Amino acid sequence: MSQRKFMGLVGGATASGPGIALASQRSANAAAEPGYEDEQEFPLIIANIPATPRQKAWAVGVAVLLIVLAAVIAPFARIQLGQINGFVPVLQTALALAEFITAALLFAQFSIQPKRALLALASGYVFSGSFAFLQTLAFPNGYASAGVIGDGLNSPAWLYVLWHATFPAAIFGYGFTKDHSAGGRPGKPATAAIIIVVGCIGAAVAGLTWIVNAKAEWLPNFYVNDVRHQTPLGNQVNLMLLLWNLTALTVLFARMRTILDLWLMVTLLAYLPNFLVAIIGSSVRFTIGWYAARGFVLVGSCMLLTVLLIETMFIYSRLASVIALQRRERANRLLSIDAVTGAIAHELRSPLGAISLNAATGLSHLRAAPLELEDLENILSDIEADSSRAADIISNIREMTIKTAQGGASANVEDVAELALRLLRHDLLANGVTVITEFQGNIPPVALGGTELQQIVLNLCKNALDAMSSVPADQRQLRMKTSLDGGATVHLSVEDSGTGITPRHQERIFDPFFTTKQGGMGLGLAISSNLVGRCGGKLRLVKSDVRGSVFELEMPVSAPASVQ
Known part of the structure; x- marks a missing residue:
């Protein structure tokens, strides 16, 4: 018997990079391994895609490359180079642009699924990009000899501190709220929340920038009459920033589930050489280490943007495939109706x-x-x-x-069940449902058409999702199991971990127009039962209690076509 496990809370991978994957198990005790062959999977929100082994391998590879590069550069970090005045403006302007685009993509995901964690993370990128660009304006010999804003000495350093303090703070907000349910509804409420947050960020950035530029004399000095060498306070602050980023990295590692978590960890890792160079090299500007550290920061800032763009491309291709498949199916149904x-x-x-x-x-x-x-x-x-x-x-x-x-059409139960799960994958992940399938394999086709069988399975799965809506996200589990009884009857069971159906409702659950859901019509199970009954099968409620419900389809095996 083969067993496949769909992780519904987070993560995934594609065949050629970050993406969406189907984790499979060959036995109950076997480790889950992702499947990447199916290009027709239903598109997902990137923030919910689980981090699969292949995705982790990519991240580990990038992290190892960053560590190796840092180790190679370390012996030469103190070597002084010439002052390149255009380096900081070009690099940090590009960096700020990348972070603003990343924030826009995260806000777009929030508008699709309003989760406070996405709002917090997008806010962190807005803070980071804003302070990075403002530091460029204040940096001496950047856009002006003494900087466009600030005192030309300590203001850039304080903007640097704000830059690298606010982003990990946003990571904390993301890490501790990412398992919470959505904070609102898509559409206008989400757009209003984004506008309010961006407005608050703008006010906070303006206020903090005014303090470190117009009132720099109120703050401790990082530089005294020398724009190259920091005071001992600079080393101490860089040590604090290093610990602050390491703490954020630890929080993400402890709560890592998604692609987003994984690549945020790599982003924070890319920022660490920036602080290590400042601590070890006494924050001397324009050394090899100083230039390299800012290069690492640029790589870290572009990391998540690259992943988001790649994932969006693969999701778009899958969405196009699914739409084309649905259009073909609709056209076939229309042709059948016309006939x-x-x-x-x-x-x-x-x-x-x-x-x-x-x-x-x-x-x-x-x-x-x-x-x-x-x-x-x-x-x-x-x-x-x-x-x-x-x-x-x-x-x-x-x-x-x-x-x-019935007799003229037949379908493979397991193939139809997997297709139904792919069509519902977005809903499963959005609701944090873990789906486990235990398929016997080599099951003969049943005497029921694929369209009718898919309609029945989709209805059972949607009912299971509704039944689990009031259950904590980490306890939501949907289990599908197939079996063959005596070579003549196929069984498909759909089990949820919802709150169950009360005993007084169980006897009427298949009656037309009877429903336990608000806004329900009470026709889904009645129609499904009728469709199964036409082929001589049965749909029944096996059990239902506070731990969930089990519905079972019993269908006869399709008779082999006679030779004319």
Whole structure:
């Protein structure tokens, strides 16, 4: 028996880089391994994609590369180089632009799924990009010999401190709120929240910038008459910033689940050489270490932006594939409807025409003077016969439709179940549901069409999602299991970890128009039960209690097609 596990709370990977993956298990005790072959998976919100082994391998590779580069540069870090006045303006302007774009992408994700963690993280990137650019304006010999703003000596250093203090603070906010449920609804409420947050950030940045520029004399000095060498206070502050970033890195490591967590850790790791160089090299500007440290910061700032763009590209390609698949399916259904309606019109035209002709003839006999009643009995008999023939035609077409959905069509239960899970994947991840499938494998097709079976499975899964909405996110689990009974009956069970159905409602759960959900129509289970019953199968509620419910589909194996 094979077992696959869909991690519904976070993460994923693509076939060629960061992305979406399906973790699979070959046995109950086997380690989960991602599958990357299926390009038709339903698109996901990047912030919820689980970090898979391949994704972790990419991150570890980048982290090792950064560490190796830092180790290679370290022996030469104190070597003094010439002062390149355009270095800081060019590098930090590009850095600020990258962080603003990253913030915009994170705000866009927040507008799709309003989670406070995304809002906190996007705010951190806005703070970081703002202070990075403002430090460029204040940096001596950057855009001006004494800087465009500030005192040209200590203001840039204090903006640097604000820059690297606010971003880890935002990481803390993200780390401790990312498991919370959405803080609002998509659309206008989310847009209003973004506008308010950006306005507050702008006010905070303006206030702090005014303090460190207009009132720099109130603050301790990092430089005294020398823009190259910091005071001992600079080393102490850099040590504090190093510990602050390491603490944020530890929080992310302890709570790491998603791609976002993983690459934020790499981003913080890329920032560390910046502080190490300042501590070890006494913050001497324009050394090899000083230039390299800012290069590491630029790499860290572009890290998440690169991942977001790559993931967006893969999600877009998957979305396009899914839409094309749905359009083809819709076109096929429309063709089937056209064929059925055409057959009905063709078959009914003859008896209805005869009925109309006989009715007109009967009326002419009744209107004649004197009345002509000799053939009226025969006319009415013909009308009755044609009416019966029309009724038989409708019955035959009905039987043909049912036979097509049953005997003429068949479907593999496991294939349909996996397709249904892919179509619901966005909802599963958005609701933090872990999905585990235990498929027996090599199960013969059942005597039910794929469309009907998919409709039933989707309905059962959606009901399970609704049942688990009031359960804590870390306890939401959807389990699917298939089995073959005696080679003639296939069983598919759908189990949730919701609050269950009360005993007084269990007997009526399959009744039409009976529902336990607000806004529900009470037709889903009734229609599903009817569809399964047509092929000689059953849909039943196996158990339901406070630990969840189990619905089971019992379907006969499709008979092999006869050779004509």
